[in-house]
Each structure stands twice: as C-alpha cells, then as structure tokens.
Amino acid sequence: MKKLIFGIGITIIIFLVLRSTAKGRMVTNHVTGVVASVVKKTNYINTTGDSISTRVIVPEGYKRVVYKKGSFQQYLRHYSLKPYGAKIINYDDSEYFAQNWHEAILEVPVPANGLQQCADALMRIRSEYLWQQNKKDKIGFNFTSGHYCSWNKYAQGYRPKIKGNKVTFHKIATPNHSKANFYKYLNLIYTYAGTLSMYNELQKVAVKDIQIGDMLVKPGSPGHIEIIVDEIINETGDRMYLLAQGNTPAQSVCLLKNFENTEFSPWYTFDENEAVYTPSYYFDEARFIRFK
Known part of the structure; x- marks a missing residue:
C-alpha cells in the first residue's frame, strides 16, 4: 500500500x-x-564554527578572496554567529514560520519595535562597522524623499521636520554622541529609508565586479535586499558567494541556503541579467548596489 x-x-x-x-x-x-x-545533505557546514568564515567550508578547488584587514569585507566574513541550529526569531520573540531556509543566524539584535526589517538590518550592520572603525562621520543615509540624514547632524541635535515629501532639519535637541543615541538615530533611518531609497542612492555594480558587502536588490515598496558576506574563487576565475538577509517582519539576520544549487549550497553564483532564486525571494535579475 x-x-x-x-x-x-x-x-x-x-x-x-x-x-x-x-x-x-x-x-x-x-x-x-x-x-x-x-x-541532499551538503558537506560545507562546520557546525562548530562561530563566525561566517569558520561555519561555511570552501569547496575543493576554491579559496577565499583576500581583503584588507579592517575592511568592511573582512568585517562581514568574520561576523559572529549564534550556535548552530539557532532559529529565526521575529521581533516579538515568536518563531518565524520557515526554519529550513538558513544555515546560520548572525549576532544582530532585533529591536522589539519591529522597525529593523530587510534593508534596515543591512544599514545597521554597515553603520556599526563604521562606528567600530571610528568613521562616524561617514554614517548617513538618504530618506526615501532623497534628503540626506547623517549621524553627525543627529548627534549635534538636529531633527527632521517632515511634511509630505518636504524635509527640513532643525536643531531642537541637546547634543548627544552616545551609543544609545546612535541607536535612536538608526530607528529614525529605519522609519524613513529602505530598499528603494538605498537603490536610488547607492552605486550600481555589475555582476562581474561584485564583492563582499555588495547587495542583491529588488527596489520597490516593498522590495527586498540581501548582502554578500563571503566570496571565493578558483584557478579559472570562477567565483561563488554567500548571502545573508534580514526580513519582514523584523527578525533575525540569517545566512541563506541555496535551494537552486544544492550541490554547493550555501554558495551562490550570479549571471548578469539572470534571475536569482533565494529561499525567501525571487529576484527577476541580478542587480547589485554598493555602500559608499
């Protein structure tokens, strides 16, 4: 039977x-x-690894692309992970419905306010890197309206006054350069910036030129965005990459499996103008952008 x-x-x-x-x-x-x-069970995961570079094994014939010490690329490659088997948790502490999409959970806290969604999580990671590198003057993002909002101005006490698509900034708060105030600034960015504003603001990158830190994007409201967190190359110049994402609702940032090529999952390859399937999203073409 x-x-x-x-x-x-x-x-x-x-x-x-x-x-x-x-x-x-x-x-x-x-x-x-x-x-x-x-x-099909892959063999590229080291369950004892506590960072992206130690969790994911490089396939035979490949090696990791070398980047400068202290670079954003190295920062992402060595990003800390939760123990193997950690689940994707939503901002309200509930479990996300899909727990078979990921190989790892990045150590990125998820605020209970629900604001830190897909693009926001990546802006946080970038901003925390710049903070750590003492490059705070480079922290800033455009609102969807196109108006630039920098951490420096926010720390000095400037706040936006928003009326429709018109934004003006006024010094109405006491200067505060603390880390706690920095996260209040990020909450403001999460509210008024997103996938579409990032796509409009940032440099577009051809597939042949992509590197760690570049972001696969479908601009829109809503759209979606994922970030390259590792890169490998073989002797003939073929490259493969790892992808991580935040999501909506606001939830854990996770390292994604590759359901389209299970032989090499979680490694991905990309082709110009070709669609990209990731576990949670279909990108109709491989479009990438790069942080400033």
Whole structure:
C-alpha cells in the first residue's frame, strides 16, 4: 500500500512538471531545488564554527578572496554567529514560520519595535562597522524623499521636520554622541529609508565586479535586499558567494541556503541579467548596489 501511494505521488509530481509553461518552468525549477534540498545533505557546514568564515567550508578547488584587514569585507566574513541550529526569531520573540531556509543566524539584535526589517538590518550592520572603525562621520543615509540624514547632524541635535515629501532639519535637541543615541538615530533611518531609497542612492555594480558587502536588490515598496558576506574563487576565475538577509517582519539576520544549487549550497553564483532564486525571494535579475 505504501509503495502504491508513493508511486501515485511521483506520478502527480511528474504530471505537474510536464504541465509547466515556459514561465512556469522557472517556478518548477525552484520547487525542484526545494525538494532536492530536503533529500541532499551538503558537506560545507562546520557546525562548530562561530563566525561566517569558520561555519561555511570552501569547496575543493576554491579559496577565499583576500581583503584588507579592517575592511568592511573582512568585517562581514568574520561576523559572529549564534550556535548552530539557532532559529529565526521575529521581533516579538515568536518563531518565524520557515526554519529550513538558513544555515546560520548572525549576532544582530532585533529591536522589539519591529522597525529593523530587510534593508534596515543591512544599514545597521554597515553603520556599526563604521562606528567600530571610528568613521562616524561617514554614517548617513538618504530618506526615501532623497534628503540626506547623517549621524553627525543627529548627534549635534538636529531633527527632521517632515511634511509630505518636504524635509527640513532643525536643531531642537541637546547634543548627544552616545551609543544609545546612535541607536535612536538608526530607528529614525529605519522609519524613513529602505530598499528603494538605498537603490536610488547607492552605486550600481555589475555582476562581474561584485564583492563582499555588495547587495542583491529588488527596489520597490516593498522590495527586498540581501548582502554578500563571503566570496571565493578558483584557478579559472570562477567565483561563488554567500548571502545573508534580514526580513519582514523584523527578525533575525540569517545566512541563506541555496535551494537552486544544492550541490554547493550555501554558495551562490550570479549571471548578469539572470534571475536569482533565494529561499525567501525571487529576484527577476541580478542587480547589485554598493555602500559608499
């Protein structure tokens, strides 16, 4: 009886695949990748690793691309992780419904206010790097309106007055350069900036030139954005990358599996003008942007 049921199940799957239209075949490929990810176990994860560079193993024939010590690239590559098996937790302490998408959880706190969504989490990581490197004068982002809001001005007491798309800044608060005030500044950024403003503000990068720290983006309201956190290369110049994301609702920042190429998951490859499937999002083309 079990064999009969299994046979019927396989027949149904084959039938559904054959029904696919040309457009539908892209979706079928994604579903196939998801199914394959369940039955195929990769060997690129070191469960004892406590950082991105120690958690994910490099495939044979590849090596990690070298970056300067103290660079944003190195900062991301060595980002601390929660213990293996940690779950994706929403801002309200509930568990996210999908717990099979990720290989790791980054040590990025999630505020209970729910503001720190996909783009916001990446702006936080970038800002914390600049803070750590004593480059606080470089911390700043455009609002969706296009108006630039810097940490320096905020720390000096300037606050935005927003009326429609018109934004003006006025010195109405006492100067405060503390770390606690820095996170209040980030909450302001989370409120008025996002995926679309980042896409409009930041440098566009061709796939052939991407590196750690560049972000795969679908601009929009809503859109989505993910960040490259590691990069490897082989002798012929082929490169592969790791992707991490925050999400909506605000939740843990996680390192993503690759359901489309389970042979090398969680490593990804990208091609110019080609669609990219990640576990939580479909990007209709590989578009990347880079922080200033």
